[in-house]
Amino acid sequence: MLAAAAQLRLSVGDLAGNRAAARRAIQEAAQAGAKLIVLPELAASGYVFMDKAEAGALSEELTGPTVTQWTHLAEALDMVIVGGLAERGAAGALYNTAVIVDRTGLRASYRKAHLWDLEKEIFIAGDAPAPVIETGIGRIAVMVCYDLEFPEWVRPVALGGADILCVPTNWPLAPRPEGERPGEVVRAQAAGSTNRLYVIAADRCGIERGVEWTGGSVIIDPDGFPIAGPISADDPVLLLAEIDVAQARRKSIGERNHVLGDRRTDLY
Amino acid sequence: MLAAAAQLRLSVGDLAGNRAAARRAIQEAAQAGAKLIVLPELAASGYVFMDKAEAGALSEELTGPTVTQWTHLAEALDMVIVGGLAERGAAGALYNTAVIVDRTGLRASYRKAHLWDLEKEIFIAGDAPAPVIETGIGRIAVMVCYDLEFPEWVRPVALGGADILCVPTNWPLAPRPEGERPGEVVRAQAAGSTNRLYVIAADRCGIERGVEWTGGSVIIDPDGFPIAGPISADDPVLLLAEIDVAQARRKSIGERNHVLGDRRTDLY
Numbered sequence: 086m087l088a089a090a091a092q093l094r095l096s097v098g099d100l101a102g103n104r105a106a107a108r109r110a111i112q113e114a115a116q117a118g119a120k121l122i123v124l125p126e127l128a129a130s131g132y133v134f135m136d137k138a139e140a141g142a143l144s145e146e147l148t149g150p151t152v153t154q155w156t157h158l159a160e161a162l163d164m165v166i167v168g169g170l171a172e173r174g175a176a177g178a179l180y181n182t183a184v185i186v187d188r189t190g191l192r193a194s195y196r197k198a199h200l201w202d203l204e205k206e207i208f209i210a211g212d213a214p215a216p217v218i219e220t221g222i223g224r225i226a227v228m229v230c231y232d233l234e235f236p237e238w239v240r241p242v243a244l245g246g247a248d249i250l251c252v253p254t255n256w257p258l259a260p261r262p263e264g265e266r267p268g269e270v271v272r273a274q275a276a277g278s279t280n281r282l283y284v285i286a287a288d289r290c291g292i293e294r295g296v297e298w299t300g301g302s303v304i305i306d307p308d309g310f311p312i313a314g315p316i317s318a319d320d321p322v323l324l325l326a327e328i329d330v331a332q333a334r335r336k337s338i339g340e341r342n343h344v345l346g347d348r349r350t351d352l353y
Numbered sequence: 354m355l356a357a358a359a360q361l362r363l364s365v366g367d368l369a370g371n372r373a374a375a376r377r378a379i380q381e382a383a384q385a386g387a388k389l390i391v392l393p394e395l396a397a398s399g400y401v402f403m404d405k406a407e408a409g410a411l412s413e414e415l416t417g418p419t420v421t422q423w424t425h426l427a428e429a430l431d432m433v434i435v436g437g438l439a440e441r442g443a444a445g446a447l448y449n450t451a452v453i454v455d456r457t458g459l460r461a462s463y464r465k466a467h468l469w470d471l472e473k474e475i476f477i478a479g480d481a482p483a484p485v486i487e488t489g490i491g492r493i494a495v496m497v498c499y500d501l502e503f504p505e506w507v508r509p510v511a512l513g514g515a516d517i518l519c520v521p522t523n524w525p526l527a528p529r530p531e532g533e534r535p536g537e538v539v540r541a542q543a544a545g546s547t548n549r550l551y552v553i554a555a556d557r558c559g560i561e562r563g564v565e566w567t568g569g570s571v572i573i574d575p576d577g578f579p580i581a582g583p584i585s586a587d588d589p590v591l592l593l594a595e596i597d598v599a600q601a602r603r604k605s606i607g608e609r610n611h612v613l614g615d616r617r618t619d620l621y
Contacts, residue, residue: 199617231610236508339470347467
């Protein structure tokens with residue numbers, strides 16, 4: 086099964102342009118034969134809001150145009166699509182949300198539980214676990230960006246049987262020593278290998294209102310090694326990699342070890 | 354403060370030779386000005402036991418020659434020494450143990466809680482948390498090898514205030530893609546950065562009864578980047594790096610984030 090991560094150059098406020106960029110990536114992935122695509126965090130709105138009012142104006146309901154577009158594309162192309170949007174909930178509450186859609190429609194929505202920086206001024210943090218959804222191509226989980234940095238949040242996803250953890254992200258570029266991978270990629274690798282599941286992170290590229298993105302999109306296998314990316318480059322790119330969910334269901338290491346079974350649940 | 358990781362070539366059963374190799378590394382580190390040294394797992398006995406009887410014959414009490422040697426050296430050289438040995442406990446029970454000694458003597462012993470492969474046939478798993486010890490050079494924690502792969506085991510050490518997590522290891526060489534770091538090193542980097550503490554792993558090199566070691570000794574800073582090693586080479590090496598415990602005590606990222614404070618303790 087071929088899977089894709091779409092690293093996009095988006096522009097805050099350009100809802101139509103951003104949706105078009107996502108549509109093109111989805112269509113390109115479908116043409117390449119991918120059955121799953123992961124889009125960035127807040128893929129419709131962009132990320133660097135001036136304030137809560139602007140985020141509100143760029144938010145939409147889950148019945149709105151972004152999820153509707155993805156649902157139509159998922160049905161037409163028989164794909165699973167995972168991506169992020171600014172969700173407007175009850176009484177105008179805003180959430181940094183990601184959804185899983187497949188040919189049957191919206192399968193799950195998830196509200197980011199660990200908010201980054203100014204998100205704390207704009208969004209309400211979610212308080213529901215990351216969902217694990219049985220689809221025609223395997224069990225798909227989703228969480229958003231900074232969520233992935235909390236191993237306590239990833240472990241339940243593995244225990245819930247996830248084969249592929251999809252992570253829409255907007256990783257702001259941080260300094261790192263020459264030759265080093267972005268820390269976010271390293272932590273994604275560890276999340277993959279300590280749970281023996283695939284991790285697909287779709288990041289942004291370009292600069293938005295002075296914030297430069299890492300461009301660290303990556304597809305990681307259950308051994309924790311990248312099988313596509315990271316290119317860490319300032320270019321849109323569609324990463325493609327073969328996924329074998331059977332690999333993610335083998336949690337054993339050798340004859341006597343098991344990444345989940347070896348947890349000392351008597352101690353923690 | 355200068356810290357060292359001693360990657361040693363040891364030989365199972367050669368207690369005198371192994372203790373001499375450790376002593377030489379400790380003395381070399383002291384001459385270089387190091388105030389802390391980490392030695393490998395099971396540094397006195399070697400690792401690849403034929404059976405439990407052999408491990409028992411190579412085990413010793415915490416009052417035995419290995420800890421006594423380290424205690425004498427720690428006092429004479431005013432160093433903190435962390436290393437592993439096969440501990441013989443009550444009624445002949447065997448533990449894969451690591452100790453922290455300083456100029457005042459044995460400060461803590463810790464029994465590996467997550468056993469790897471054939472260790473399950475030989476050792477009893479510990480059931481006490483990894484200790485965090487206040488020393489003259491900072492707060493030092495210790496755990497052993499595979500323990501580090503369980504984020505649930507590392508987090509309490511950070512919450513306990515550890516500045517430096519010392520990890521005696523024997524990492525058996527596993528296949529990895531060309532150009533990739535060993536997975537154990539990647540997971541150690543993630544353990545460091547998700548908790549913003551230093552991680553010092555001292556590994557083995559060489560081959561012991563057909564088991565090849567990774568030679569992945571590494572010193573990692575609170576950003577999760579190596580500041581010494583990994584050399585991933587089949588040679589003994591003394592890694593040295595400057596440690597600034599103040600860095601490990603800054604758990605904030607920017608103005609609004611904090612690697613410990615951002616945990617959703619209402620949810621997990």
